[in-house]
Amino acid sequence: MRYISTRGEAPVLAFSDALLAGLARDGGLYVPEAFPVLAPQQIAALAGHSYAEVAGRVIAPFLDGVFAPAVLAPMLEGAYASFRHPATTPLVQIAPNRFVLELFHGPTLAFKDVAMQLLGPMMDHVLTQRDQRATIVGATSGDTGSAAIEAFRGSDRTDVFILYPAGRVSEVQRRQMTGVPDANVHAIAIEGTFDDCQAHVKALFNNHGFRDRLQLAGVNSINWARIVAQVVYYFVAGVALGAPHRKVSFVVPTGNFGDVLAGYVAKRMGLPVDRLVVATNVNDILARTIATGRYEVTGVVPSSSPSMDIQVSSNFERVLFEALDRDAGALRGLMASLAQSGAFSPPNAAMAAIRADFDAGRADEVQTAATIARVRAETGYLLDPHTAVAVSVAERLPQDRHVPQVVLATAHPAKFPDAVARACGERPALPPHLADLMERPERTPTLPSDIGAIEAYIARHARAAEGVA
Ligand SMILES: Cc1ncc(COP(=O)(O)O)c(C=O)c1O
Numbered sequence: 321m322r323y324i325s326t327r328g329e330a331p332v333l334a335f336s337d338a339l340l341a342g343l344a345r346d347g348g349l350y351v352p353e354a355f356p357v358l359a360p361q362q363i364a365a366l367a368g369h370s371y372a373e374v375a376g377r378v379i380a381p382f383l384d385g386v387f388a389p390a391v392l393a394p395m396l397e398g399a400y401a402s403f404r405h406p407a408t409t410p411l412v413q414i415a416p417n418r419f420v421l422e423l424f425h426g427p428t429l430a431f432k433d434v435a436m437q438l439l440g441p442m443m444d445h446v447l448t449q450r451d452q453r454a455t456i457v458g459a460t461s462g463d464t465g466s467a468a469i470e471a472f473r474g475s476d477r478t479d480v481f482i483l484y485p486a487g488r489v490s491e492v493q494r495r496q497m498t499g500v501p502d503a504n505v506h507a508i509a510i511e512g513t514f515d516d517c518q519a520h521v522k523a524l525f526n527n528h529g530f531r532d533r534l535q536l537a538g539v540n541s542i543n544w545a546r547i548v549a550q551v552v553y554y555f556v557a558g559v560a561l562g563a564p565h566r567k568v569s570f571v572v573p574t575g576n577f578g579d580v581l582a583g584y585v586a587k588r589m590g591l592p593v594d595r596l597v598v599a600t601n602v603n604d605i606l607a608r609t610i611a612t613g614r615y616e617v618t619g620v621v622p623s624s625s626p627s628m629d630i631q632v633s634s635n636f637e638r639v640l641f642e643a644l645d646r647d648a649g650a651l652r653g654l655m656a657s658l659a660q661s662g663a664f665s666p667p668n669a670a671m672a673a674i675r676a677d678f679d680a681g682r683a684d685e686v687q688t689a690a691t692i693a694r695v696r697a698e699t700g701y702l703l704d705p706h707t708a709v710a711v712s713v714a715e716r717l718p719q720d721r722h723v724p725q726v727v728l729a730t731a732h733p734a735k736f737p738d739a740v741a742r743a744c745g746e747r748p749a750l751p752p753h754l755a756d757l758m759e760r761p762e763r764t765p766t767l768p769s770d771i772g773a774i775e776a777y778i779a780r781h782a783r784a785a786e787g788v789a
């Protein structure tokens with residue numbers, strides 16, 4: 321399996337290079353040359369296996385044989401041993417034919433751990449083989465940052481620089497990043513929005529001199545390995561609910577489009593997915609695009625689901641590439657229009673292709689809070705605000721009673737205690753391993769939203785340019 325850029329002008333890479341590359345050198349995103357397909361018998365045979373075993377079978381076709389089976393199996397076992405639930409990502413029924421897929425049992429209480437706990441050892445393995453260091457740069461609206469820090473803290477091969485929007489993540493999210501003492505971890509507050517942070521990360525990759533000197537690597541969902549690792553839980557949930565013999569729909573709280581893209585990849589790989597529902601908060605660029613056919617960036621509005629306070633949605637580029645029949649030139653045109661005017665309109669045929677797989681909806685702040693309160697009162701289940709956005713959207717869509725609907729529960733409610741308390745009067749407690757989080761000393765510089773200042777900070781603190789000691 322080789323990896324090509326959505327913009328068609330970057331080198332074709334093997335998996336191990338795509339793993340370390342982050343953004344492609346032409347500004348595009350890496351995708352596999354073709355999607356591997358699992359036959360119905362192979363999908364049926366996933367039933368009854370552990371999460372790590374299913375992961376091995378789903379991920380293997382993407383890996384180019386980079387990891388020998390004797391390396392990959394323990395890597396996967398180790399990654400998912402850090403989860404606090406024996407099923408890793410359990411399904412919980414909350415209504416007739418509606419389930420939540422709990423993705424938050426990892427160390428930092430959000431779905432990002434599912435991929436990041438694997439990305440850490442994968443990168444470490446490749447860097448060790450090459451006797452190389454990397455400088456990891458990432459942007460976060462709250463969850464990617466803590467998951468990446470947890471996965472890479474203390475590593476001698478990597479320094480981690482995470483840009484987060486000052487004052488726009490929850491206190492728990494901030495402290496999970498800033499309360500980590502390891503010297504290779506740098507959580508940097510940026511005076512701007514998540515979109516600013518993400519634009520800066522892309523600018524760092526697009527500065528090829530800086531990128532090569534610091535050996536930059538990315539852990540956002542621009543990294544294809546993040547997407548692949550997330551494909552696994554769609555198979556796990558689908559098989560548990562009857563796939564390949566029965567279709568399943570997924571409702572996905574969405575910001576950067578990485579998670580729902582993983583569902584699309586699962587479908588392309590043969591999982592019988594009926595609908596993929598993109599659920600947004602008031603930052604609804606994706607819901608608007610799917611409704612109107614025009615992708616138009618507006619300002620980011622802070623919400624009670626801050627991890628989805630995103631307007632420039634990176635991975636939409638990957639699905640657009642597919643919808644354009646992989647016409648990289650046409651994609652470059654749309655991206656040039658985005659850069660120039662903050663908007664583009666895909667051709668009608670591309671929008672029709674997108675709508676063939678995706679539905680979309682939005683939930684505002686009142687709907688989100690009301691959903692948390694009502695679901696708690698009616699079922700006893702406590703939703704986090706991101707999951708509540710998706711449940712609210714799911715409840716307002718027509719549902720096929722023959723198709724089970726899975727809502728992805730992307731975060732533990734204890735990450736957002738203030739928003740949950742405002743909604744239903746209860747303040748969820750952090751699990752024991754984070755019980756002292758609020759007392760841990762914080763370490764976080766604040767920088768202006770300025771690429772020069774960010775580059776200078778990273779260059780001063782990264783060890784990659786020095787080589788391996
Ligand atoms: C809790 C939570 N839910 C949903 C999302 C949206 O996921 P994606 O950006 O993959 O669309 C995020 C951030 O990515 C998140 O942290």
Ligand SMILES: N[C@@H](CCOP(=O)(O)O)C(=O)O
Nearest residue numbers: 460461462463464540541627
């Ligand atoms: N919601 C994310 C934003 C970054 O998304 P990613 O999937 O591209 O890493 C966050 O919580 O940081």
